[in-house]
Amino acid sequence: MPSKRILIKDHTAEANLFAWRSLIGLLVVFAMIAMVLTNLYYLQISSYEDYQTRSNGNRIKVLPVAPNRGLIYDRNGVLLAENRPVFSLQVIPEETKNLNSTLARLSVLLKIDDDGIADFHADMKRIRRFKPVTLINRLTPEEVAIFSAKQHLYPGVSIEARLARYYPYGSALTHVLGYVAKINKQDLQKLSEAGFEANYAATYDIGKRGIEKYHEELLHGEVGYQEVEVNNQGRVIRTLDFNPPVPGQDIVLNIDxxxxxxxxxxxxxxxxxxxxxxxxxxxxxxxxxxxxxxxxxxxxxxxxxNYKKLLKSDRPLxxxxxxxxxxxxxxxxxxxxxxxxxxxxxxxxxxxxxxxxxxxxxxxxxxxxxxxxxxxxxxxxxxxxxxxxxxxxxxxxxxxxxxxxxxxxxxxxxxxxxxxxxxxxxxxxxxxxxxxxxxxxxxxxxxxxxxxxxxxxxxxxxxxxxxxxxxxxxxxxxxxxxxxxxxxxxxxxxxxxxxxxxxxxxxxxxxxxxxxxxxxxxxxxxxxxxxxxxxxxxxxxxxxxxxxxxxxxxxxxxxxxxxxxxxxxxxxxxxxxxxxxxxxxxxxxxxxxxxxxxxxxxxxxxxxxxxxxxxxxxxxxxxxxxxxxxxxxxxxxxxxx
Amino acid sequence: MLRTKLETNQPSLLNRIHCDGILLSGLLLLMAVGLITIYSAGGQDIALIQRQVIRLGIALTVMLVVAQIPPLAYQKLSIYFYIAGIAMLIAVLVIGVSSKGAQRWLDLGVTRFQPSEIMKLALPMMVAWYISRFNLPPKLWQILVGLGLVAVPTLLIARQPDLGTSLLIASSGVFALFLAGMSWSFISFIGVAVSAFTPIMWFFLMKDYQKQRVLTFLNPESDPLGSGYHIIQSQIAIGSGGAQGKGWLQGTQSQLEFLPERHTDFIFAVFSEEFGFWGVVGLLAIYAFIVIRGMLIAIRAQDAFCKILAGSITLTFFVYVFVNMGMVSGILPVVGVPLPLVSYGGTSMVTLLAGFGILMAISTQKRIMSRV
CATH class of the missing domain: 3.40.710.10 (DD-peptidase/beta-lactamase superfamily)
Incomplete structure (x- = not known):
């Protein structure tokens, strides 16, 4: 259905016009290529070192490694404070798909009571969202097995193994040894004022009373570092360098x-x-x-x-x-x-x-x-x-x-x-x-x-x-x-x-x-x-x-x-x-x-x-x-x- | 003109199947670069490569099929394509399928289909057909009608909403008008009008998420873990590639998954990280080669319709490249545009190669039509 007007077209003029416009179009294309290359030159050549650093910052993480706490013996070599492996259940709220449903399902799976969930929510308020929050402090071997089998259903939830203090003589030595417990805000502040914050980067517990507190510096040891390559999930891909921690000093007490x-x-x-x-x-x-x-x-x-119970009785603390x-x-x-x-x-x-x-x-x-x-x-x-x-x-x-x-x-x-x-x-x-x-x-x-x-x-x-x-x-x-x-x-x-x-x-x-x-x-x-x-x-x-x-x-x-x-x-x-x-x-x-x-x-x-x-x-x-x-x-x- | 150089009576195999060998070699080279990069970006997943190869095969087949159809047929079918495209765009708005907050798909039972893909070719065809009916350069009213033809699908697609695609489709129509000889005074007028229109668009037409994208583009560091994350990680990937690149499969940003959308929209960042600045120069050279070849085909085309259509397809192709690279390297806001023939994926590649099929038809079938 070509119309009659096509017949009177000036093809040569049109072709020239088109050739000019095409040439202009091509020039614009080259200008755009130049723009892209200029920008790429800026990113890859001029700012290379900056981005190189940031790229390494992304992938290389320096993970602190906690030293093992020094052991405590009595004068006859009887072990009074030792370190035992414990397994805890950690939740990173940001990495769960739906925190409430995750908690609900976990409480059924591992029989967590309402108090446990309430304590978790209280802890969560104090901890940054992308940091792990402890849901269960001590998992029994059975619980470890139950959860491990279903771990893939719980993104953002993981089992963490670490060494924790154990006092085999329990109440007999409490007022001598004291105890260690989780580092809290005040501890952190004191540590940072004393300039020991870095040394405690991976440490979970700190001496709160007794010998554990008085000889904290001696017992703690020095933090080690592990340089690792991580992916975007923070998962460790490989270890690049390892600088082992110096374990805490084992000590002997005069106690019999x-x-x-x-x-x-x-x-x-x-x-x-x-x-x-x-x-x-x-x-x-x-x-x-x-x-x-x-x-x-x-x-x-x-x-x-339990704490209230202790406060109510004859002041055992x-x-x-x-x-x-x-x-x-x-x-x-x-x-x-x-x-x-x-x-x-x-x-x-x-x-x-x-x-x-x-x-x-x-x-x-x-x-x-x-x-x-x-x-x-x-x-x-x-x-x-x-x-x-x-x-x-x-x-x-x-x-x-x-x-x-x-x-x-x-x-x-x-x-x-x-x-x-x-x-x-x-x-x-x-x-x-x-x-x-x-x-x-x-x-x-x-x-x-x-x-x-x-x-x-x-x-x-x-x-x-x-x-x-x-x-x-x-x-x-x-x-x-x-x-x-x-x-x-x-x-x-x-x-x-x-x-x-x-x-x-x-x-x-x-x-x-x-x-x-x-x-x-x-x-x-x-x-x-x-x-x-x-x-x-x-x-x-x-x-x-x-x-x-x-x-x-x-x-x-x-x-x-x-x-x-x-x-x-x-x-x-x-x-x-x-x-x-x-x-x-x-x-x-x-x-x-x-x-x-x-x-x-x-x-x-x-x-x-x-x-x-x-x-x-x-x-x-x-x-x-x-x-x-x-x-x-x-x-x-x-x-x- | 250039007709003296035309081939003699012994057409090669490629010519016999209406395939432009030079253009094809450029396209294949690009696809190879794409496959190599996808292999790295996709975590060395062979299945991913197989799916992409199948897709490329289908797209190349479509291209060859399209190349067999005489340009005259396209000229005649333009208006029907256009009307059908408009109808489907309206249908999308009424009965379309929603995904991720946008209504872009028609459910055909067997597969989903994005009518805006049709429009990517139908609009330049329609504008080329309309404007080439008149003596060129076109008169003002003809330009206005042409802009009207551009505006209808552009607004329909923008309603979905799919701002990126609507702007790219609009640019294909505008390129056609430009190549047809739209007057410079009108072009400057449009320029002024667009700048006047920008604030209106910002305050009345753009959705919040679109505004957010623009804001993020202007200052990605304002929200480094949220909306700025993509572009920051992408720039780190590109920048840390340096001049030589980190090497194939060695890009830490991509291999360790810091880079989002690695094998799709942000594949250019993976390429830049692993092959460096000189690799990018090479990649741009291939694109430039294809664009130059396309424009040559357009200049050599026999009639105004073919010239305008071929030119528009070629320039639009490059706009895709520019928008993608600009977005990934942080000089344009993030819009969902894949890097043509390199990114992993979908329907857009079929459309793209159908466009090159039309170029090939124009390039190889001109002797069949006698000049009037």
Whole structure:
């Protein structure tokens, strides 16, 4: 159907016109090619290095590799903290197709309860969306098998294997070892402030309490790095370079796990604590706070239900051995006696007549002895043995608060011992200044008299008391208690150096012997602990204490229903053995249990029995008075050195 | 003119089947480059290559079939193609099948069919037929009617919505008008009009996702993990290829799957990463070779219809190349246009080779028609 107009077309003109237009078209094409090439030149030649870097940034990831945490052994090589493989279920919310349906299906497959899902949602809020969130902390082998078979149905969900801490002795060592748990926001902040953030890049847990916390740096080790090529899913295609981590230091503690277990058994869940220390090197042989709890609960994230349970009961999280601040009561009488002797306020021969009451001139108040009829004629030795209060009221009055405070501070009261645990309180060694600062009131003479029996604002922690008695036993040598004994390097134990403070100046060594002899008498003559140690196969010395609790500075949060029980006396005991060459010093506190000699001393007895159970000692003939030669017993040889 | 150089009476096998050997060699070279690149981009999947080879075979067959049909027949059928195409585009809007938010397909029971593909050839044919009925250069009103013919399918396709295809189809019609001799003053007028129209388009016609694409194009780094991800990864792939390239199968961006749409729309990035700047120069040389050959065929064509149609098909072909490369390298916004004959896939290749079939028909069958 060509129309007539075609007939009059000027074909040559049209062809020329078309050729021109085609040429222009081609020129435009070349211009476009030039544009593309210019851009490509810019990308591939001019910016090559930039894009090369970004391309490598895409594909090469440096993955941190967590070091294995150092193991912890007791002094006899018993493993106290180990690393065990655990499997956890991780979800990367961004990589799931539908998070809610994934969670719903998983909760059916692996029987996750609503609490678990709720905890997951809480965790998810704290973690970036493209980072894995833990759904199940510990998968059983069965659960691992069930999930592995169906993993392909759950994109974004995976099983992660890692090593996690395990404490085989559970609650027996909690207050010594502490525990590790997941690094939280505050931990991260502290790490970044200390500049350790990079070292923890792959680390899951961090020491939260106890030795795990105190020696975190030692136990953690150094992070390693793995340079890998990844695809767009972040899946590792191959390893390009590997720089292995340096594992944490294996350490040995001074703790004797058998002694520790004996402590747990002796307390049987009653509130109290025990600290046992080697006076030769300051090593903590046992440190137990009762009640205790299972630290393994925290390693895998304690459920809020279990945590509430812990908070409600008798405060097991609280380390009574290092944080509990108790009036020392009569346990410090030997130290006070020493202060009096050294200050020459009394002599070993000074006697008073105790008829059960003590009064000052012009003061209406009457101070009474725990024995209403008194102890009759009492010298310092007897005063310690029978724990005569009147003798010490009088001595304290004569000595005065300033000298008492100064002398007791030398024994470490009112100050941190320096034990390698962060959970430590310092107690209060009252002085005029401190009482003014704390209570904004002047010091009264009555306060001084109460100080004489270890009351009146005076509080101490069991570890502090143990350290003070150790200083006495060591005749002024002050050793800082240490839980850690040494490090294991290539299978050899390298012992840490003993840490000491400036020793106390001895004025007259005989005074020290008088006091130590009185502690011997407490256990072995007519003293308050004689029943508890009857028949022991070793010779020990000690001092009982029964602390009246009008107000307790240690802890305000006691359950109201226990108020009556709360007002019962704390039973206390300090002791050491063997008497002639001490290897163990300990202090025992049993809260609201009554009399120290009847309640606390038997626990010390059990502990010492356990400690010396494989040892034999010569038969013991009681030394009746100081200076009587123990060599009257030909089997004892080392006395007097 | 050039007729003195025409072949003598011993036609080769290729000539006998109306196949332009020079054009064919360019096309085959390109397809080979495509297969090599797809092999790398698709994770060395032989099945993928087999499917592409089958597709290429079908497309080449279609091309040869189309080449057998005399250009006169196309001239006569143009108007019917065009009307049928318009009808199908309307049908798509009414009874079409939706996928990914756009209604572009007609369900034929056995297979799905995209009527806009028909229009890619039907529109230049229609415009060429219409404008070549008059003495060239065309008068203003003839140009306006021609633009009307362009506008109808363009708007219908834009409604689907498929902005990329509608603009490419519009450009094929406009190329035809340009080659026919549309006056320069009118061209400048159009230029001014288009720039005036841009804000109207932005505020009233473009959908949010289309606007987003443009915004992403202007600043891909604003959303590096979202809408900017494609273009950033693509530029990293191209740039990290450098002058020499990382080598075949060695492109980390593509092999490690950082690059999206690797074997389809973004295959140019894979090619650039693995073969580098000099590889791209070579690839562009092949495209330039095909375009020059196409334009030569157009210039040598016997009548205005053939010239305009051949020229329009050739220029549109290059526009596809330019738009794809521009998009992948970040100088044009992302529109879903494959790299012709290199990208893996679909119907567009059949249409493309049908277009080259028409070029071959025009190139090889001119002696059959006597000049009036």
């Amino acid at each position: 796990v058998e002694l520790q277990l004996a402590a747990e058994k002796a307390f049987a869940g009653e509130r109290g604590s025990i600290v046992a220390m080697d006076p030769t090197d300051g090593g903590i042989l046992a440190l137990y706070s009762s009640p205790s709890y299972d630290p393994n609960l925290f390693v895998h994230g304690i459920s809020s239900k 609280f380390n009574r051995a290092t944080q509990g601040q108790y009036p020392p009561a009569s346990t410090v009488k030997p130290l006070l006696a020493l202060a009096g002797l050294e200050a020459e306020v009394i002599t070993p021969e000074t006697q008073i007549n105790d008829y059960g009451k003590y009064q000052l001139k012009n003061v209406a108040r009457v101070w009474r002895d725990h024995n209403p009829w008194g102890h009759g004629l009492v010298n310092v030795t007897k005063a310690i043995e029978v724990s005569c209060d009147i003798y010490f009221y009088d001595m304290a009055y004569k000595l005065g608060i300033d000298r008492i405070s100064e002398s007791m501070s030398e024994f470490g009261f009112g100050d941190y011992t320096g034990i390698d645990l962060h959970e430590e309180a310092d107690g209060i060694m009252p002085s005029r200044g401190i009482i003014k600062a704390l209570y904004n009131r002047p010091w009264y003479i009555g306060d001084t008299i109460n100080i004489g029996i270890g009351q009146s604002y005076w509080t101490t922690t069991p570890v502090q008391l143990t350290q003070a008695i150790t200083t006495l036993v060591n005749k002024g040598k002050r050793i800082i208690p240490q839980v850690i004994r040494g490090e294991i390097n290539q299978g050899e134990i390298v012992l840490n150096a003993i840490k000491e403070r400036r020793p106390i100046d001895i004025k007259n060594e005989y005074n020290w012997d008088v006091v130590l002899d009185a502690m011997y008498g407490t256990v072995n003559r007519q003293g308050s602990a004689r029943n508890a140690f009857k028949g022991a196969h070793y010779i020990s010395a000690g001092k009982t204490g029964t602390a009246q609790l009008v107000s307790i500075a240690q802890d305000e949060k006691y359950d109201a229903t226990k108020l009556s029980k709360k007002n019962h006396d704390n039973a206390m005991y300090v002791g050491y053995a063997p008497y002639d060459n001490p290897e163990i010093v300990m202090s025992v506190v049993l809260e609201n249990a009554g009399h120290g000699g009847a309640q606390a001393a038997p626990i010390a007895r059990k502990m010492m029995d356990n400690y010396f159970k494989e040892r034999t000692f010569p038969e013991h003939i009681v030394i009746e008075h100081l200076g009587q030669s123990p060599q009257s017993n030909p089997l004892i040889e080392t006395e007097g050195e």
